[in-house]
Amino acid sequence: MYFIGYDIGSSSIKAALLDADSGRCVASATSPSKEMPILVQHPSWAEQDPESWWQEVIHATQLLRQQFSFDAALVKGIGIAYQMHGLVCVDKEQQVLRPAIIWCDSRAVEIGNDAFTALGDKYCLSHLLNSPGNFTASKLRWVQENEPQVYERIHKIMLPGDFIAMKLTGDACTTVSGLSEGTFWDFSTNSVSKKLLDHYNIDQNLLSAIVPTFGVQGELTEKAASILGLVAGTPVTYRAGDQPNNAFSLNVLQPGEAATTGGTSGVVYAVHDKNAFDHHSRVNAFVHVNNEEEHVRNGVLMCLNGTGIANSWLKKMIGEISYPDMNQEAATAPVGAAGLQVFPFGNGAERILENKSIGATVTNLNFNTHSRAHMLRAVQEGIVFGLNYGMDIMAEMELDIHRVRAGHTNMFLSPVFREAFANTANVVIELYNTDGAQGAARGAAVGAGYVNLKEAFHGMECLSVIEPDAALQTQFRDAYGNWLNGLRSLLH
Known part of the structure; x- marks a missing residue:
């Protein structure tokens, strides 16, 4: 039995094939071999074509097959990790309307700062745990203000991982953790922040349906299965932003535990059991992958x-x-x-x-x-x-x-x-022998019900x-x- 994990980065797409019985990665691939381009049309902008991510997912899957021959029928779940805070806009035919505004794009900073002032720091910090800042909601407001012809055609907005899940399953959906990383989530009411949406004049129907982080989020379509060489009906069973997923991949799930990365950007991500916030919003809190209403698990992230x-x-x-x-x-x-x-x-x-x-x-x-x-x-x-x-x-x-x-x-x-x-x-x-794609594959195994959270890290080794x-x-x-x-x- 196998599980596949994809990590949708801004530099490359990584894929991993996890053998469920041994808990070990039996094949891994990165595509392309050189870093994917980031489009910089103006200073402080950063965009990528979402369709290019999908093409690299296809290529990475082909590379997995070249490394290790496996029966596609034995793949029992797919997990997705992805670059956080991006904005993808699609129409009713699920066609991309404009390049994705990715995590390191700074164009919406002032929009978020103005919202922080207008809504008040007390509301933003106690309900959103963050300033709206340069997150996805503020980027969407930028599109609304500067590209109204695009905004009018939007059927759904999504994060990069949501887009790849849609390409796999045909379904537009997201997670609570994903909504929190876009500052759409109210931690006090455990619901979408209507106050922020109203301030930005954003229709809540533009947000995708909510699915659990672990669990069936959709099934591979005939078209996607044919392209990838997999079996139609294979479920997508896990999804998380790259930093929550990195923490998960390192078994960082409980208060006081911390994970760190040193990729294109660097992050320290620690788990908190309170809805805590920085009064200056210099670090951010998001819903962690194992959060439950009765057991708060938030990830505090500095980037x-x-x-x-x-x-x-x-x-x-x-x-x-x-x-x-x-x-x-x-x-x-x-x-x-x-x-x-x-x-x-x-x-x-x-x-x-x-x-x-x-x-x-x-x-x-x-x-x-x-x-x-x-x-x-x-x-x-x-x-x-x-x-x-x-x-x-x-x-x-x-x-x-x-x-x-x-x-x-x-x-x-x-x-x-x-x-x-x-x-x-x-x-x-x-230091461990893991990465985001392997973490996504382990998450898929949890979401498919093959292992629980305590069993998910069988086969992972501490190297030093x-x-x-x-x-x-x-x-x-x-x-x-x-x-x-x-x-x-x-x-x-």
Whole structure:
């Protein structure tokens, strides 16, 4: 028996085939081999063609088959993870009306800020747990104001994962967790926020029907099954945004547990058992995958947009060098990079900076002192310091994080990054042999009723544990303190 998981990212689409009996991933694929393009028609915009995600889902599924021959009739469920906060608009024929406005697009910041003022911080924070900010609801309002001819044709709006589920099943539906990530959800009433919709003059009928995170959400159509080489009627049984799903994939389900990622953007996501919020809305709370009315499970998320993208930008600037070689060279520079500081805020408005878009900055560069190695380390440390800045905000919400889990991938492949993270934040890091696609496949197994939440992680291995080093902690905390002073100067 098998389960398939898809992770719909902004860089690529990943697919995983999970053997249910062993709990192990027997095949995985990524498509395309190079990063998918992000359309930037204006500064601060970021769009992608949703149909391109579907084409890469098809290709990734073909690659799975090339890796491992399996009987499609033995696939008993499909799970979907996806890039959060995007907006896809379709008409009555389920045709895409415009490119998707994706997570790192900043065009709706002012719309959200105005709504925060108009609705009042007391309402927004106590009911939405967030400012409307740059989330999906505000992006939809932007379409309404700036592209009325498109808005008038919208039949349903959806998140990227909802779109892929629709391509699989023909059904337009979403989850409570998904509605919360778009700031459509009222945590106080456990219902769609009519007050926010009324403020934005959005018809609630544009929202898709609600289905459970775990459970049958639709069945594979004949058309989709034929294209993918699967069996019609195979159920889609799990769906979650990439960060809730990443936490799930790492068995982060209970209060105080935390997961982290270091992909294009970087995230720390911790589970809270209260409807808590940051008074400045610098970090965000969403409904976690295992939330129940009688047992609140919210995911508190801090995001640093400029993470892996900062490191990949530097790689492109350098030229012919591999990531392992970059990591090895960065390790030759001292902790603190001899005073060289990088503030990696060059990928749109940063939530932890109260939606400011200040751009990336390099300070204290000395042509006589600093080498390429210093710059390589300074970028990785700057990313870590940005993440730690967000964790300091989370601590103000009474989230006590001492241990975090991550997949052994992306920035966590770097010894310099791991060392800086553990010692700056004073946390133990556990690295696992998993990723978002594998997590989605495990979620599908839960949703299909094959395993429960306690059994879902059979076969997952902890690859390594990184503990803080008392001798290094002082050095990293000093470097972080200097970086904080530099950030304060940039913000004032």
